[in-house]
Amino acid sequence: MTATPVRVALVDDDALTLELHRSYVERLDGFAVVAECGGARAALTALADPAIAADLVLLDMSMPDGTGLDVLRHLRAAGSTIDVIAVTSMRDAATVRATASLGVVQYLVKPFTFATFRERMTEYRALHERAAHAVGSATQEEIDRLLSTGRSPAPAPLPKGLSGDTLDLVGTALRARPLTASEAAASTGLSRVVARRYL
Template sequence: MIGVMLVEDDPLTLELHRTLVERVEGFRVTAECTSAREAVTALRDPAVMARVDLALVDVTLPDGSGLDLVRGLRATGARVDVFAVTAVHDADTVRRMAALGVAHYLVKPFTAGDLRARLEQYRAYHRQATDTGSLPTQHEIDALFGALRPVSRTSTPKGLSQETLDLVARTLRAADGLSAAETGTRLGLSRVVARRYLEHLVGVGAAERAARYGTPGRPVSEYRWRS
């Protein structure tokens, strides 16, 4: 399970975020903070931080700034990833958060699907980071750095739906290899349609295709997310 810390001062929003996070397979909320002071205390507690892989941090808190919290987190050397989850989206704040290495910057209000998509991306990233050895190959490094990058909207060719492409990409990220038929079954698409989207992902370098052996008849093409 991926442990998540929520840093949010509004009780209703905190409850909503807890519910949304725990609806996504593989995640659970292991810490909650409603102020900067409470978050700082948590960051200094090894027992708390041992249960946290990802922190969802609001930028505006009643007694401090989420920016300062992320700086403090980085200063401790803790290997905790961060999503900025906030209504603040001025260019300076976004640049500062990016410089601090936040994995995603999610602007309120957002939909449950927006958060789910980013959590599923993070789950794929976390799995790759865990599986990668102490001396990763260049291919493994490229895949790890690419795991949190969404498929570019400008790359969607004529005849393909961006919404369906995003759905196929999220499904592939969360799976350990899928055929076109398996992808179609999961998403309610025909095998031929699913294959078009999967081949597009291969074409733009987001996925890779390999032959799957071990079943009767001809080998089946299997697709895996890479970057």
């Protein structure tokens, strides 16, 4: 018997991004797109429709008619426990904290590769299936597994030839202030070519 696919609603104000995300979802087994929404208001209307019955929302945080946080707050205030993955270019700490407090299960920073998307969706699918099959009282180990999947994903593997230590060094320098390749090289002691590669 085939497992029921995870029903996914896509929310993004950019039509090309919606198309890309739909194509990504369609390449995965066990997922089906059930709604595509071009803004916050359209998302709230679609997600309130029992015929759509989405399990998961891939939610942009920045849209002209309202933010993803507005959508999340409205859903939670209405008692919805629908799973949400934030899919956004916003990476400020306040937004990340706010989405976490509203129960997002993943936070994907645009742009990302299909490999990263597939990994996160696979992790989500495992979480979704464990939650669906949970019965009775959970053990501490089961609770830990349910809460950790999607909250602390393993870092994506670095491209060949890049070092985690050097990436951390460049990242630390960049967190202090924006840098050009030459400035990053001077700040870190790396060659300009290496600094540029890590940037």
